[in-house]
Amino acid sequence: MSAPSQSQLLLLHHILAVLLAVAAAGALLVQATAITEQHEPPPPPITRPGCPDKCGNISISFPFGMKPGCFLEGFQVTCNNTFQPPRAFLAYNRSAQVTIVSSYSRTPGNHSIVDQKNSSTDGPPLVLPVELMDISLAESAARAYGGVASVCSTNATAGFVRSAFTTLAFEIDGPKGPFLLSLARNVLVGVGLQALPLVSRFDRTPVDQEKDYLVSCRSALMGNLQLASNGSCSGRGCCQASLPQAQPLNGVWVSMGPMSVNDTMWATNPCSFAMVVEDSWYNFSTADLYGNTSNRFPRGVPYVIDFAIRNAKCPAKGQQPPPDYACVSGNSSCADVTNGYVCKCLEHYEGNPYIPNGCQDIDECKRPDLYPCSSDGICKNRLLGYDCPCKPGMKGDGKEGTCQPIFSLAAKMAVGVIGGFFVVAALLFLILLRKERRKMREFYEKNGGPILEKAKIIKLFKKEELKEILKSKNLIGKGYFGEVYKGLLDNKLVAVKKPISGSMLENEQFANEVIIQSQIIHKNIVRLIGCCLEVDTPMLVYEFIPKGSLEDILHSNKAIPLNIDVRLIIAAQSADGLAYMHSKTSNKILHGDVKPANILLDENFMPKISDFGISRLIARDTQHTDEVIGDMSYMDPVYMQTGLLTEKSDVYSFGVMILELITRKKATYSDNNSLVRNFLEVHKEGKRVTELFDNEIALTSNLEILHSMARIIMECLNLDVDQRPSMIEVAERLLLLNQTCKL
Numbered sequence: 001m002s003a004p005s006q007s008q009l010l011l012l013h014h015i016l017a018v019l020l021a022v023a024a025a026g027a028l029l030v031q032a033t034a035i036t037e038q039h040e041p042p043p044p045p046i047t048r049p050g051c052p053d054k055c056g057n058i059s060i061s062f063p064f065g066m067k068p069g070c071f072l073e074g075f076q077v078t079c080n081n082t083f084q085p086p087r088a089f090l091a092y093n094r095s096a097q098v099t100i101v102s103s104y105s106r107t108p109g110n111h112s113i114v115d116q117k118n119s120s121t122d123g124p125p126l127v128l129p130v131e132l133m134d135i136s137l138a139e140s141a142a143r144a145y146g147g148v149a150s151v152c153s154t155n156a157t158a159g160f161v162r163s164a165f166t167t168l169a170f171e172i173d174g175p176k177g178p179f180l181l182s183l184a185r186n187v188l189v190g191v192g193l194q195a196l197p198l199v200s201r202f203d204r205t206p207v208d209q210e211k212d213y214l215v216s217c218r219s220a221l222m223g224n225l226q227l228a229s230n231g232s233c234s235g236r237g238c239c240q241a242s243l244p245q246a247q248p249l250n251g252v253w254v255s256m257g258p259m260s261v262n263d264t265m266w267a268t269n270p271c272s273f274a275m276v277v278e279d280s281w282y283n284f285s286t287a288d289l290y291g292n293t294s295n296r297f298p299r300g301v302p303y304v305i306d307f308a309i310r311n312a313k314c315p316a317k318g319q320q321p322p323p324d325y326a327c328v329s330g331n332s333s334c335a336d337v338t339n340g341y342v343c344k345c346l347e348h349y350e351g352n353p354y355i356p357n358g359c360q361d362i363d364e365c366k367r368p369d370l371y372p373c374s375s376d377g378i379c380k381n382r383l384l385g386y387d388c389p390c391k392p393g394m395k396g397d398g399k400e401g402t403c404q405p406i407f408s409l410a411a412k413m414a415v416g417v418i419g420g421f422f423v424v425a426a427l428l429f430l431i432l433l434r435k436e437r438r439k440m441r442e443f444y445e446k447n448g449g450p451i452l453e454k455a456k457i458i459k460l461f462k463k464e465e466l467k468e469i470l471k472s473k474n475l476i477g478k479g480y481f482g483e484v485y486k487g488l489l490d491n492k493l494v495a496v497k498k499p500i501s502g503s504m505l506e507n508e509q510f511a512n513e514v515i516i517q518s519q520i521i522h523k524n525i526v527r528l529i530g531c532c533l534e535v536d537t538p539m540l541v542y543e544f545i546p547k548g549s550l551e552d553i554l555h556s557n558k559a560i561p562l563n564i565d566v567r568l569i570i571a572a573q574s575a576d577g578l579a580y581m582h583s584k585t586s587n588k589i590l591h592g593d594v595k596p597a598n599i600l601l602d603e604n605f606m607p608k609i610s611d612f613g614i615s616r617l618i619a620r621d622t623q624h625t626d627e628v629i630g631d632m633s634y635m636d637p638v639y640m641q642t643g644l645l646t647e648k649s650d651v652y653s654f655g656v657m658i659l660e661l662i663t664r665k666k667a668t669y670s671d672n673n674s675l676v677r678n679f680l681e682v683h684k685e686g687k688r689v690t691e692l693f694d695n696e697i698a699l700t701s702n703l704e705i706l707h708s709m710a711r712i713i714m715e716c717l718n719l720d721v722d723q724r725p726s727m728i729e730v731a732e733r734l735l736l737l738n739q740t741c742k743l
Helices: 006-021 409-446 449-455 507-518 550-555 564-583 637-642 647-663 674-684 700-716 727-742
Strands: 077-080 087-090 096-107 110-114 126-128 132-136 141-146 149-153 158-167 179-181 186-191 198-201 213-216 238-242 251-255 271-278 301-307 332-337 340-345 349-351 359-361 380-382 385-387 459-461 475-479 482-489 492-499 528-532 539-543 599-601 607-609
Touching: 087 132, 141 271, 213 238, 251 271, 271 301, 340 349, 409 449, 449 459, 449 507, 507 528, 550 599, 550 647, 564 599, 564 607, 564 647, 564 700, 564 727, 637 647, 647 674, 647 700, 647 727, 674 700, 700 727
Parallel strands: 459 528
Antiparallel strands: 077 087, 096 110, 096 126, 096 158, 132 141, 141 301, 149 158, 149 271, 158 251, 179 301, 186 238, 186 271, 198 213, 198 251, 332 340, 349 359, 380 385, 475 482, 482 492, 492 539, 528 539, 599 607
């Protein structure tokens, strides 16, 4: 321990003067020390940035601090690292604890207190700083170790006394220092056969014993130890008294008089002791009446110190706080106390109100001992409090512990039975769902999904994505190969073709054909967007063409006028699309069902061939060996007889379609295809076919073009396959005819 400072030596001089003044009464004076073991607030930080916040096991919260700039004036703490663990002491130079031991002797008619300087059994005065136990910002208080006064007999007529002084602000006029002894939380306790402890004020010299007297109590057993009982401080072996609340208290001394003359019980009950101690800390035990108890509490006893920002007041409501205002945290408040003020966190907040953002919301749910929430409630933290609603199926208040079931036992049983049915139904649903998913996976793999995944050139739609489109209200067409639905996918209109079950190729063959089609990009061919493979028969998703089919425009109730230019463009560009597929792709692709219904028109009457390549996707197993596929009204007679589909089959069908385009008459197989038959007969007889042309275009100015188109049709309808032109030739002639028409 370091040597006493000059201020502490001056303090010692005053203490000795008081001892001489009260020697005849046998008063012994004690100065108390305290250690503050700070309860670390849950939310960091607790001190200013860069400042240490620990001394050993004690948390040091601002306004206390150990380094310059880390504490407010008067709140400095010294950390003594020579102890293990280190200990914290108040560094305030007007606070100290002093212990002085003196001997006494007494004879009949005479007694004396021997000056401690002349006694071989007495030690020198012990001057110590106040050792802290902890600091509580919430209570604006600290706890410290205080000294214990005692008197012990060494024989029937002699002994020694120990005096203890405690001062927190020596020789300060009024409570101007930051620390005061708590009058409400400290009490005087005396223990002994005959004990008359006194507490007097000690904050200045000279001492006026009568004026500075505060309180005393008396313990007297009259030699009957049976009167004492554990836990009782009612004057039988132990006495207790509260400190007066009249004035602030900077310091105290506790004194006890020498034992009575001819003390016959000195051998077994030699000592009495007294202390100013935290209320309810000491629990009296009759064992404390026996033996040498002068060193019963070697480190001291806890007492409570109130701290505050002195010589200042809280700013009035609406008043601007002064620059040195200490309550700097949000969610904090100020409270006036004796000659000063303290800072507090608001209700439902905790932490350090003396630093910015020091007060943080309390999570009440983590403090069930302070914020109750029954086991039938659900604790929910929130700002400015917490809620504890009852669990589902219960009513009441979880905070009050009044949660009760909403339903009776019978109702619960009924609900349980119904719930059981739902569980069984849910399990069955999950089983069916699992089977459905397994089935979709099998379809996906059977239809070549893994191959298309690797290709990454076409989008693979899930069955669920097409579910809304495949409703009867969205059906826009139905044919030999299946049904066509209109709907939205990714905010774009599409046409979904749903083939007849079992009519498509499977696995690698289907996947390869889809890959081929997805690579076809031509302005006169409907683009394949993607497909769905999670069904027995894969569905194809195409771009949607808004104007409808050529068949609708030619023959339906919504038929609209078409001049020769539009009809020639439709014919020429349709031929160009077919020619592209027959000869300008890496794999020759045949249509197999060329007809007006498969020629779609956009807003500008540009034709787009649909269902192109479907024939390549049709399964050609033994079931279809002798079965031809397509619309009989447009089917090549040679294909119908042989079952062999070639590019010249598409040429024939295209010829029938162009014939419909210029005549606006429908080819029908049911009447032995009178349109085609009549056309061929007219040509065979060398007659002109003008009467067959649509009246809308059968104008003198158009006849030359119409006759040119009729010659092309005649060549396409030639029963000798080898004599038919290719689609490339047809396209070139129609495109040339279109250019001539524009001149």
